[in-house]
Amino acid sequence: EVQLVESGGGSVQAGGSLRLSCTCPGFIFDDSDMGWYRRGPGNECELVSIIGSEGSTLYADSVKGRFTISRDNAKNTVYLQMNSLKPEDTGVYYCAADVPAIMGTVIAGPGNCREYGMDYWGKGTLVTISS
Numbered sequence: 001e002v003q004l005v006e007s008g009g010g011s012v013q014a015g016g017s018l019r020l021s022c023t024c025p026g027f028i029f030d031d032s033d034m035g036w037y038r039r040g041p042g043n044e045c046e047l048v049s050i051i052g053s054e055g056s057t058l059y060a061d062s063v064k065g066r067f068t069i070s071r072d073n074a075k076n077t078v079y080l081q082m083n084s085l086k087p088e089d090t091g092v093y094y095c096a097a098d099v100p101a102i103m104g105t106v107i108a109g110p111g112n113c114r115e116y117g118m119d120y121w122g123k124g125t126l127v128t129i130s131s
Helices: 111-116
Strands: 005-007 010-013 018-023 033-039 045-051 057-059 067-072 077-082 091-098 125-130
Touching: 005 091, 018 033, 018 091, 018 125, 033 067, 033 077, 033 111, 045 067, 045 077, 045 111, 057 067, 091 111
Parallel strands: 010 125
Antiparallel strands: 005 018, 018 077, 033 045, 033 091, 045 057, 067 077, 091 125
């Protein structure tokens, strides 16, 4: 069964750090591009970061220099290290996968996250940053 299970969210003060994890059984993780997205209070879906199957990375301008995405193919897990957190980083963070071959059916993302065209989505983990 395909699953994307996020963990590591929580509440911290501005300037603090959190590390999100997303464990992904059930599909060909090694060959998949993995991404982190978030929905803030306005529910608009925003790309945070992507890591390609070959290890290339991309970040939203708003998180460059503060967030680091990484992956451990042996553990089928993708991480998002978030440092120097700001109140505007508050939101629900979702893990998503763009896979080379669909196993079963796609798992749609919430709301307009679907516009990003990723194949599988997790249920999200809440991050709250207080000032």
